[in-house]
Amino acid sequence: MTDDPILDALDPQQRIAAEAIAGPVAILAGAGTGKTRTITHRIAYGVQSGRFAESRTMALTFTTRAAAELRARLRVLGVGQVQARTFHAAALSQLGFFWPQVIGDRMPRIVEGKSALIAEVAEAMRLTPTAALIRDVAAEIEWRKVSDLTLDEWAASGRGVEGLSLDQVVALQRGYEDVKDERRQMDLEDVLLATAGMLASEPRVARAVRDQYRTFVVDEYQDVSPIQHRLLRLWLGDRRELCVVGDANQTIYTFAGASAQYLLGFGSEFPGAEIVRLEHSHRSAQPILDLANRLMAGRPGALRLTAAGREGEAAGREDATTSAAAPRAAHPSAGTAIAVHANDRAELDALVAAVRADLAAGIPPHRIAVLVRVNAQTPAIQAALRTAGLTVQVRGDARFYEQPHVREAIVHLIAARRTTPPEMPAAPAVRGILAGLGWTPDAPEGAPLAARERWAALDALHLLAEESAAPFPRFIDELLERQAANDDPVSGSVVVATIHAAKGLEWDSVHVPGLAEGMLPIAYAGEDGIEEERRLLYVAITRARLRLRLGWARGGGAMGERAPSRFLAELG
Numbered sequence: 001m002t003d004d005p006i007l008d009a010l011d012p013q014q015r016i017a018a019e020a021i022a023g024p025v026a027i028l029a030g031a032g033t034g035k036t037r038t039i040t041h042r043i044a045y046g047v048q049s050g051r052f053a054e055s056r057t058m059a060l061t062f063t064t065r066a067a068a069e070l071r072a073r074l075r076v077l078g079v080g081q082v083q084a085r086t087f088h089a090a091a092l093s094q095l096g097f098f099w100p101q102v103i104g105d106r107m108p109r110i111v112e113g114k115s116a117l118i119a120e121v122a123e124a125m126r127l128t129p130t131a132a133l134i135r136d137v138a139a140e141i142e143w144r145k146v147s148d149l150t151l152d153e154w155a156a157s158g159r160g161v162e163g164l165s166l167d168q169v170v171a172l173q174r175g176y177e178d179v180k181d182e183r184r185q186m187d188l189e190d191v192l193l194a195t196a197g198m199l200a201s202e203p204r205v206a207r208a209v210r211d212q213y214r215t216f217v218v219d220e221y222q223d224v225s226p227i228q229h230r231l232l233r234l235w236l237g238d239r240r241e242l243c244v245v246g247d248a249n250q251t252i253y254t255f256a257g258a259s260a261q262y263l264l265g266f267g268s269e270f271p272g273a274e275i276v277r278l279e280h281s282h283r284s285a286q287p288i289l290d291l292a293n294r295l296m297a298g299r300p301g302a303l304r305l306t307a308a309g310r311e312g313e314a315a316g317r318e319d320a321t322t323s324a325a326a327p328r329a330a331h332p333s334a335g336t337a338i339a340v341h342a343n344d345r346a347e348l349d350a351l352v353a354a355v356r357a358d359l360a361a362g363i364p365p366h367r368i369a370v371l372v373r374v375n376a377q378t379p380a381i382q383a384a385l386r387t388a389g390l391t392v393q394v395r396g397d398a399r400f401y402e403q404p405h406v407r408e409a410i411v412h413l414i415a416a417r418r419t420t421p422p423e424m425p426a427a428p429a430v431r432g433i434l435a436g437l438g439w440t441p442d443a444p445e446g447a448p449l450a451a452r453e454r455w456a457a458l459d460a461l462h463l464l465a466e467e468s469a470a471p472f473p474r475f476i477d478e479l480l481e482r483q484a485a486n487d488d489p490v491s492g493s494v495v496v497a498t499i500h501a502a503k504g505l506e507w508d509s510v511h512v513p514g515l516a517e518g519m520l521p522i523a524y525a526g527e528d529g530i531e532e533e534r535r536l537l538y539v540a541i542t543r544a545r546l547r548l549r550l551g552w553a554r555g556g557g558a559m560g561e562r563a564p565s566r567f568l569a570e571l572g
Contacts (some may be wrong), residue, residue, distance in 0.1 A: 006045045006077065010038065011308060015224045017276040018042040019398075020243075021051045023215070024270035026263065027245040030303040031292065031542030032283025032506070034246045039217055043242065051216045059084040060232070061219040063570040066504065067482050070219065083213070087228045088188060090190055094303075098198060110191070114138040114176070120177035122504040127168070136161045137172050139215040139255075143446065144173070145189035145490055146225040146257030151177075178454055186508040193228045210237045221246035221266075225257035228532040240270060248301030254499060254528075264301050268311050281542075283506050285334035290546050291571050292541045294533065307532050331362040332508065332548040338568060343555040354549050355390065355494055358509045364457075365391065366463075369495040371540045374519045381513070385499050395497030395505075401483050405454050409437055409461055412477065417476050426475035426478035430465035434458050456492035464489045499540045509543035512537075512564040513554040516562040537567050 014034055017027045019043045029035035043059065044307035046052035059070050059082060079309050083090070092110075099107040111117065122129035122137075136230050140161060144154040151173055161169045180187065186379050199206045204472065216236060218224065221244035224232070236242055244266060249261040267273050283287055286307040296302045343349040351370065358368050370381055378394060385392045393400070400406060412433050431439075439458040444451055461479075468475045482489065495507065514520065522531035541548060550571070552564050 004045070004048075004203055006041050006048060009279055010034075010041055011276050011282070013276070013280055014038045014041070016276065018045050020274050021046040021049065021368065022274075023241040023243055024266070024273040025243040025276065026221075026266040026273055027101050027243065027276045027278060028263075028303060029087065029245050029247055029278040029300065030281060030305045030541070031247060032281035032489065033278035033305070034267040034282050035247075035278060036066075036069065036073065038241065038278065039219060039245050040073040040077060043074065043081045043082055043217060046215070047079050047082070054079050056213055057082045057084075057215040057217070057219045058089055058090065058213045058235075059092065059206075059219065062086060062223050064089075064481065064484070068478065072468075072478065073157055074241065076568055085205075085474040088191060090193050091231060094209060095198070096207075098202075098208075101428070102202055102205065108186045108261050111180065111185045111187050112162065114141060114187060117176050117179055121153060121172055121179060123169070123456055124175065125171060127164075137169065137176075141173055142154070142170065142189055143189075143255075143257055145146055145187075145193060146227050148193075148226040148230055189227070192231055196227065196231045197232070206234065206237065208238070208370055209235060214239065215241040216243070218242070218244045219246075221263045222248050222260040223249040223253055223258040224411070225259065225260050227257075229259075229262050229454065242270070248304070249303070249535055250503065252503065252532060252535050252539055254532055260301065266320075277303060279305055281305045282308045283545050284542060285546055287336045288541060288544050288546075290540055291336055291548070293566060294570055294572065295538050295541065296495045299531075299534075325418055325513060331545055332358070332363050336548045338571065339483045339549065339563070341551060341553045344380070344553050347484045347551055347553040348380060350404060350551065351381065352384055352388045352390075354511060355385065355509075356388070361564050363508045365492050366393070366440070366460075368511075369395075369497060369502065369505075369507040369543065370511045370513065371497055371499050371502050371511070372512075372514060373499060374524060374537070375498060377514055377519075378496055380499075385494055385496075391493040393456070393460075393493040393495050395495050395501045400457065400460075403457055405437070406457050409434060409458055410483065412437065413476055413479065414441070415518060416462065417473050420472050422471060422473050426465040426470055426472045426474045427462075429472040430462060430475070436464055453493070459492045460489040474505065477489045499536050502543050506545055508545045509547035509549075510540065511549045511551070512540045513551045513553075515550055515565040515568060520565050520567075534567060537565075 008019055008047065011034070014037065017038050021042065027035065027038060029038065034435060039059070043052065043057060047054045047057070059074070061067050061070060062082070064086060067084050067086050067089065074080055074082050074084060113405055115138065118134050118137050119129035122133065127133070140154070140159060144151070149157065151170060155170050160166055199209065213235060216232065218232065223246070246263045248260040248264055251258060262269070267275055284307065289305040289307055293305055339350060341350055355368055359365065372378060372381065382392050382394060411517055413430065416429065416433050437458065439455065439462065444455055464479065465475060468478060470478060489549055520537060521530050525533050550568070551564065
């Protein structure tokens with residue numbers, strides 16, 4: 001094994017994956033095994049070795065946050081010319097470039113949302129456009145398009161919208177498409193469909209794109225949809241320079257068209273493909289991984305996760321943006337617990353006590369999370385924690401960037417870019433600006449809750465700067481990207497989030513309340529949906545590094561007596 005700074009930073013399994021630079025390659029990466037680290041180092045190694053052309057390599061993912069993280073890591077590794085984009089961003093860029101050449105006119109306008117058009121069509125059909133109707137019809141339009149189905153194929157799929165006949169839903173969808181076309185508009189799903197159509201029907205467009213991009217890497221491949229898969233194959237052409245990474249156990253977006261079949265069937269689709277497994281978790285303690293392994297045993301694509309040692313953990317977590325935290329007063333003990341409570345009030349009281357125990361053990365507030373199945377669980381939990389004097393951040397809450405003190409701080413940071421030396425590191429520049437706004441390195445003990453919440457929000461901006469390896473001007477660009485994507489930073493607050501919103505993140509201590517039948521698995525989950533509910537619990541469990549607490553309440557007031565989630569029996 002030769003010495004190489006790029007490869008030496010990886011654990012043995014990660015290194016094998018990074019050295020596999022002759023595609024096609026599938027990396028089956030369990031939770032916490034360092035998949036993003038692995039693929040970025042693989043790209044850097046491929047460029048360094050001459051196998052990949054930096055400017056002709058495309059890294060694809062599914063969210064603007066994930067794309068921004070890929071770009072940041074690639075810049076640190078010295079391969080910043082690699083394109084890291086979402087599927088939509090890549091397709092939109094190509095469509096905007098080629099549309100005038102092929103069609104001879106400007107590209108249609110992208111509609112911001114479907115609601116107004118659906119409501120207009122519903123009213124024309126003399127239907128009452130309730131919020132629920134609009135939401136459900138929009139969801140079916142999106143599912144049809146990402147599933148790459150025609151309207152007739154959708155009608156034959158057996159899906160529908162509650163309260164409407166099949167003919168009405170078909171007419172609504174057809175009317176939506178007609179109005180949109182008349183006004184020369186496109187929705188986000190149309191961008192993928194139109195790009196794929198142009199590549200398939202215009203050989204010169206396909207040749208130009210394939211000449212520009214020779215190598216593709218796809219993150220979170222378990223989330224790829226049929227239309228994204230077709231588009232990827234059109235980008236690739238007859239070449240085989242493709243690396244995908246994913247975890248079938250974390251497929252939690254099938255309701256939005258995601259399908260793990262492309263990850264699980266990669267070897268069949270690309271005969272001779274190299275399959276690499278990452279099973280050494282640099283995140284979770286072994287008792288937590290034991291629960292995760294038991295939950296997913298025997299499932300397609302299941303990996304057997306083991307905790308990496310201290311040396312491997314250091315290598316695997318060195319540049320993980322989610323792991324940065326203030327120095328801990330002590331190293332908290334690791335463990336898991338499954339608790340049953342008499343009623344909802346008792347469960348909330350126990351949750352508050354458990355969070356207080358985490359804090360007493362030296363875990364910072366922002367390294368503690370409460371994960372829930374549905375948003376409806378959030379208000380009671382948030383109220384209980386706040387009543388106990390704890391500051392709370394609701395993950396995905398659009399209000400973070402709308403808070404007056406956050407907006408004021410961002411304005412000052414942007415203004416300072418004009419007078420700050422371009423090479424100055426982000427952290428000291430941001431500290432100075434925030435200090436002028438009243439931020440202090442330590443939380444204001446004994447201050448009113450509002451003052452502590454203001455401090456926590458400003459400290460979240462400070463932590464972003466501490467994590468960033470970029471100079472101050474580039475940090476401002478990254479901050480504005482996060483603001484546009486509504487990507488909440490960590491703050492000095494206990495986090496409350498849905499499990500869906502928690503995917504890709506980690507905390508030292510994770511609490512998952514409400515594990516009763518009807519909640520997780522959710523009451524409306526069908527036979528196929530039960531397995532998705534299982535995967536949701538797997539995702540929740542594997543967000544935890546050191547401590548995991550699962551719980552449920554027997555009595556729910558008007559809800560009557562509950563039964564524990566069927567999954568708890570498997571966890572022991």
